[in-house]
Each structure stands twice: as C-alpha cells, then as structure tokens.
Amino acid sequence: GENVEQHPSTLSVQEGDSAVIKCTYSDSASNYFPWYKQELGKRPQLIIDIRSNVGEKKDQRIAVTLNKTAKHFSLHITETQPEDSAVYFCAASGRLTDKLIFGTGTRLQVFP
Amino acid sequence: DSGVTQTPKHLITATGQRVTLRCSPRSGDLSVYWYQQSLDQGLQFLIQYYNGEERAKGNILERFSAQQFPDLHSELNLSSLELGDSALYFCASSVAIAGGNTGELFFGEGSRLTVL
Numbered sequence: 001g002e003n004v005e006q007h008p009s010t011l012s013v014q015e016g017d018s019a020v021i022k023c024t025y026s027d028s029a030s031n032y033f034p035w036y037k038q039e040l041g042k043r044p045q046l047i048i049d050i051r052s053n054v055g056e057k058k059d060q061r062i063a064v065t066l067n068k069t070a071k072h073f074s075l076h077i078t079e080t081q082p083e084d085s086a087v088y089f090c091a092a093s094g095r096l097t098d099k100l101i102f103g104t105g106t107r108l109q110v111f112p
Numbered sequence: 113d114s115g116v117t118q119t120p121k122h123l124i125t126a127t128g129q130r131v132t133l134r135c136s137p138r139s140g141d142l143s144v145y146w147y148q149q150s151l152d153q154g155l156q157f158l159i160q161y162y163n164g165e166e167r168a169k170g171n172i173l174e175r176f177s178a179q180q181f182p183d184l185h186s187e188l189n190l191s192s193l194e195l196g197d198s199a200l201y202f203c204a205s206s207v208a209i210a211g212g213n214t215g216e217l218f219f220g221e222g223s224r225l226t227v228l
Contacts, residue, residue: 034216043114043202043219044155089155099145099168100217102155 002027004092006103014111019077021106023090026071032093033066033073034100039086047088048075080110115139118203118220126228130191133223137184137205143167144186145206145217146178150199161186193227200224 003026013019025033034049050057050064050073057064061080066073077084087107091100115138125131137144146158157170161180172178175193180186190197201224204217 043221044217045114045219046216049216099157099160099170101157101170102147104154 002030002092002101004090004101004103006090006106008106009104010107010109012109012111013080015080015082017080019075019080019084019108019110021075021088021090021108022072023074023092023103024070024072025092025101027092028071030071030092032100033064034091035062035064035075036089036091036102037086038089038105044089077108080108082110082112084108085110114218114220116203116205116218116220118201118223120223121221122224122226124226124228125193127193127195129193129227130189131193131225133188133190133201133203133225135186135188135203135205135220137186137203138218141205141207141218142184143206144180144184145204146172146186146188147202147204148199149202149222150196153199155202158188190225193225195227198225198227 006023031052036044037047038044048064050066061078063076087105089105090103117136119134142163145160147155158172159178160168164180175191178188200222202219202222204219206215206217
C-alpha cells in the first residue's frame, strides 16, 4: 500500500542554523507533495508544496526538493528561528486519488 | 481561521459508547477528509468524501463510519469505543479537483476524544 517515511523524528538546531527533513514515498503515481507545520495544540497548516513536474520550489527561508527517480523529497529551512519550532509533516498524494498520506512527523526544536 | 468547523471541540465518554463528530467544510470545498492523531503520533488517514460520495478509504476501523450530506457537511461516527480510540480527530477540506489533482487541505481545529 501507500507509505510515506519521514526522518528524523526529532531535530534540534541552534537559531540561525539550517534544518533538513527528508521523506520517501512508495507510490510512483504520487504527484503532489505538501509540507505541513503543526504547532503545539494547533491544527496542521500548509507551509509549502511541490508537484511532480517541478524539481525544486522556494519560499523565503523554506525550500522543498523532489527527486522522482528516487521517490524522495526534502524540506530545507534556512536561518532557523525559535518560532520555527513545531512538528513538520510531509505528505504524498495517493494513487489515482487526491487523498494525502502523511509521514510520521519531525519535531523541530530551535534553540536561541 | 481555516474556515473548517468541527464540533465538539472536546468529548469525554466511556468505553463501549458511541459518539458522532461533525465537520463543516470551507464554503465551496467539495472534499472532506478525516484524520486521526493519537498522542505524539502522526496523522492517520481514515476516509475521504467527495461531493457526497466515498472517494478513498484508509485505516478506518469497522466500528467507525462516516458520511457526507447533501449540504457537504460530514459526520464521523465512532462506536463501541475503546481506550485506544482516544485521539484528536481532524477534519480537513479541499477543493479537490476531480481526476486526482490534489490541492491544499484546510484543517479544522480538531475534536479531542477521551475514552475513559
């Protein structure tokens, strides 16, 4: 079945450093790869997404890269700030449907 | 505010009981998704409806059922509740263009279910 693996499960960085979270997906038909941020006690919110016809997308301090051959995509956060501390989820669309399968999440802590 | 409304926000009940969680999607969104998030866990996909019809099914237990009504609101019914069903249940909606073109999911604030 469809599966999304996400690593690492926890990540601690110093303020100003970069953070990288990696995901792999199993379904080669997946064509949409969003990243969601969930702050403590809050709902998940989309921060960036990428479609399978694009290799890289950037929005200010965050960027996502996609390697379709390897079925691998990554989130890059540069110049991290304490407010970046949250749980980040990657996701991939399902085969022939628009459901999203989420990874297990990465708890990012940014220390001042 | 995402525009997705979930009720109730909190619910405490006993094992063996049945509860109904309700979701109103954003205006214009035809697709509704239900996800389960247990403590410190990820988002487990349960089920998706599109314009009143079931579109995709995930790891939803037989004790759970859902439906989407003509006005597009959705309900998730959980029966014969067990301690392990305690979780945060999220509803999300999207425009969901037909043909598998996924768009952004907008999540509600969730319904926190505690089974004692």
